[in-house]
Amino acid sequence: MPIQNPLKKGSRDPYVTIAQQQLIALGYGLPRFGADGELGDETLFAYGTFLVSQGLRAPTDERPKSITPAGTAALDKAFAALAQGGSTANIIDERHNHPHSGRSVSMPYRPWPKITAVVLHQTATKIGEKPASWHGVPIHFGITRAGKIIQLYDLTEVCNHANGLNRPSVGIEIDGWYAGIEGRPETLWQPKNLSTPRQPMNFPTAQAEAAMTIVQWIVNAVAANGGRVTHIHPHRQSSKDRQSDPGSLIWQTVGLWAQNTLGLSDGGAAFTVGNGRTIPEAWDARYTGNRY
Ligand SMILES: [Zn+2]
Structure with a gap:
């Protein structure tokens, strides 16, 4: 999603969040503030380091003063390349x-x-890294927090997941446990009768990369067999009980990436679909007025 005009320090443009998520996924950490949507020194430093790594800026200790359209194009390209390391997932x-x-x-x-x-x-739970722990999950793929991709069903099987x-x-x-809306821990789904409420988890880079890799792989696999994947949805769109599924962080990192x-x-x-809920504005700034 390239921008038209430079974003200056202090900007609160929706693109700032996207750039921050891309920087994090590319390994340019934002340890203090994360993807908070505000263009501050931490983000500009990470962005500058990224530009140097791409040969788009001479090495310097000075932070860039803004994010430029050319810089966002380079970010988009590098971010897309993350998941296109071939379809050999x-x-x-x-x-x-x-x-x-x-199976249905x-x-x-x-x-x-x-x-x-x-x-x-x-998952809104912790299934973990052991492949056998996933056997009862009625879905084609599980992605562990360490970034393992576990296939449970053939693509031509219909599973009861959505x-x-x-x-x-x-x-x-x-x-993992993801907030429905990042920065609002009260939107994390909680099981009943917990003495200590759960806290939302982050989205590890390896897990995000694995999720993007498998989306690309699915698109390629279906195309290779004469079909065409045209849509990507959050579970929320097909169930009112899945308000926070998968949450803004996963949706913005993987869902919007797959669209763009x-x-x-x-x-x-x-x-x-059915009694599902629309995608809220908090997940996608295009959808003004769609409530969480
Ligand atoms: Zn779900």
Whole structure:
């Protein structure tokens, strides 16, 4: 998403958040303030370091004074390249190690051309790094916090992961506890009767990269088999009970990336399936007035 005019220090443009998320994903840490949407010294320092690494700036200790359109184009390009290290995703194949009890009864299988979407989820729990711990999860892919990609079902199997979006979609579960809206811990889903409330987790770079890699891989795999993936959705769009699924951080990092880079669509501001909820403005600044 390139910008038209330079963003000066102190800016609070929606693009600042995107640039911050891209910098973090690319390894230019923002340890103090994170992706807070404000263009401060920490972000400008990381951005300057990025420009030097790209040969777009002579090495210097001085921070840039603004983020420029050329700089954002370079960020977009580097960020897109993260997930396009080829379609050879490093997948841990667990498809033959469990009984596939999460398959749809009414429509267990589908032909490749019926696969048109990807749905992103957060687990809202901690499943962990052991592949066997994922066997009961009714979904095609699990992404661990360390960035392992675990495949549980064939793409041509229909799994019970996303209510009314099950039939056209491939599902990805991203392990962890994510706030519905970053910076608002009260939007983290909490199980009942916990003595100490959970605190939202961050989105580790390795896990974000793995999620982007598998989205690209799914798009390529479906295309190679005569279909075309055209959409990406948050689970929230197909279930009112999944308000925070997958949350703004995952959606902005992976969902918006897939729209900007792979040309996928989220269905638009009013799109829902069944009793789902629209994508809120807090997740996507285009959708002014859509409530969380
Ligand atoms: Zn979900």
